[in-house]
Amino acid sequence: MRKVPLTESLRIIARGSLNWLTERPIVVSFEVTDSCTCWCRHCDHGGPKDTSHDMKPVDYRRYMDVLGPVVVQISGGEPLMRRDLPEVVRNIKSDSGLPFIILVSNWSLMSEERYLNLRKAGVDEFCVSLDFPDERHDDFRKLPGLYRNLSEIVPKLAALGHDDIVMNNCITAANVNEVNKVADRAREWGVNINFSAYSPRRTGCRDYFLNTPEQLSMLDRELANIKSRLDKSHWITNNQTTLEATSRYFRKGGAPSCKAGLRWLVVTSNGYLQPCSMQFKRYAVHDQARMVREFTRTNTCDECYVSIRSYLDKGFPQLLRENVAEFFSFQSGQ
Numbered sequence: 001m002r003k004v005p006l007t008e009s010l011r012i013i014a015r016g017s018l019n020w021l022t023e024r025p026i027v028v029s030f031e032v033t034d035s036c037t038c039w040c041r042h043c044d045h046g047g048p049k050d051t052s053h054d055m056k057p058v059d060y061r062r063y064m065d066v067l068g069p070v071v072v073q074i075s076g077g078e079p080l081m082r083r084d085l086p087e088v089v090r091n092i093k094s095d096s097g098l099p100f101i102i103l104v105s106n107w108s109l110m111s112e113e114r115y116l117n118l119r120k121a122g123v124d125e126f127c128v129s130l131d132f133p134d135e136r137h138d139d140f141r142k143l144p145g146l147y148r149n150l151s152e153i154v155p156k157l158a159a160l161g162h163d164d165i166v167m168n169n170c171i172t173a174a175n176v177n178e179v180n181k182v183a184d185r186a187r188e189w190g191v192n193i194n195f196s197a198y199s200p201r202r203t204g205c206r207d208y209f210l211n212t213p214e215q216l217s218m219l220d221r222e223l224a225n226i227k228s229r230l231d232k233s234h235w236i237t238n239n240q241t242t243l244e245a246t247s248r249y250f251r252k253g254g255a256p257s258c259k260a261g262l263r264w265l266v267v268t269s270n271g272y273l274q275p276c277s278m279q280f281k282r283y284a285v286h287d288q289a290r291m292v293r294e295f296t297r298t299n300t301c302d303e304c305y306v307s308i309r310s311y312l313d314k315g316f317p318q319l320l321r322e323n324v325a326e327f328f329s330f331q332s333g334q
């Protein structure tokens, strides 16, 4: 994975530490639309939605002024459904180069021209979902032709040499035996890979969680193999600690001490703050402190993988090195 240049890293660490101390969010995820091109089996966001109340590009600047995160995820729904996405990105990016911007997308609508325009507008990293190393991806996402499209566009854009594309594989009961094959595919396409884990909270469906001893043993075998590949690769962006925490998450059925609302939060497409994409308590943009008081301080939800990377209450530089660096695929030097 591309190294974040030293000056940018220092800026991120300085601002991140300040946000840490002043209880402003380190990471904000803007869900720029609820509409989507897919109908994924593990997600509650599928299909077209009413977009008439989506925020306008210029609105994002105001949210950045108030919230001031170091890292922004642009997500959805499917963000590439917005033709004005480069303008949204330009309004999020400041002259200092911050925040570090990650576009999380299924790439059903990606093209070389859009990729280059988005880079130019300020996207630092492209995070692309990949559930299977073959056409089963289409079946899981209920979009025929998606895998074929990825197998053409991903290597083509990787060959431009910017090293800013990371496939994201969400581990479920349906694909747990494919973890290393998915890594092989990313390698073959010349891009990076990051593994995350299924949460039943989105849809309420526990079928895709790892429920049986066989599934858990399969996970451990697959992750042991991934760990043995870490030393030789910088293209697998997970570190050993979070791979182990992933296994514990599935075994225990959760990950404790979530800091949603405080260390990170979501901005919905129509401009409300939410603690995370799976907690629907909504607040106005100036009301983060109230969200922390009312939600974060008493939150006992442990139902997703996001908190794995932030349950250690450490200073920001250490968090960046051990957790955030991997989560957002900064090169952490390990």
Ligand SMILES: C[S@@+](CC[C@H](N)C(=O)[O-])C[C@H]1O[C@@H](n2cnc3c(N)ncnc32)[C@H](O)[C@@H]1O
Binding pocket: 036, 042, 043, 044, 045, 075, 076, 077, 078, 079, 104, 105, 106, 127, 128, 129, 168, 170, 196, 197, 198, 199, 200, 201, 202, 203
């Ligand atoms: C909600 S999607 C939005 C961006 C884009 N549409 C995409 O699929 O990449 C962001 C990420 O959440 C993941 N996701 C969806 N449902 C999930 C679940 N139940 N548990 C964990 N991750 C999930 C997706 O696989 C994707 O990588």
Ligand code: SF4
Binding pocket: 036, 037, 038, 039, 040, 043, 044, 045, 046, 047, 076, 077, 078, 106, 141
């Ligand atoms: S995971 Fe992404 S692509 Fe799939 S339905 Fe959800 S938002 Fe859409």
Ligand code: SF4
Binding pocket: 201, 258, 259, 260, 275, 276, 277, 278, 279, 299, 301, 302, 303, 304, 305, 306, 307
């Ligand atoms: S653990 Fe935290 S981030 Fe995950 S669903 Fe619960 S409140 Fe949201």
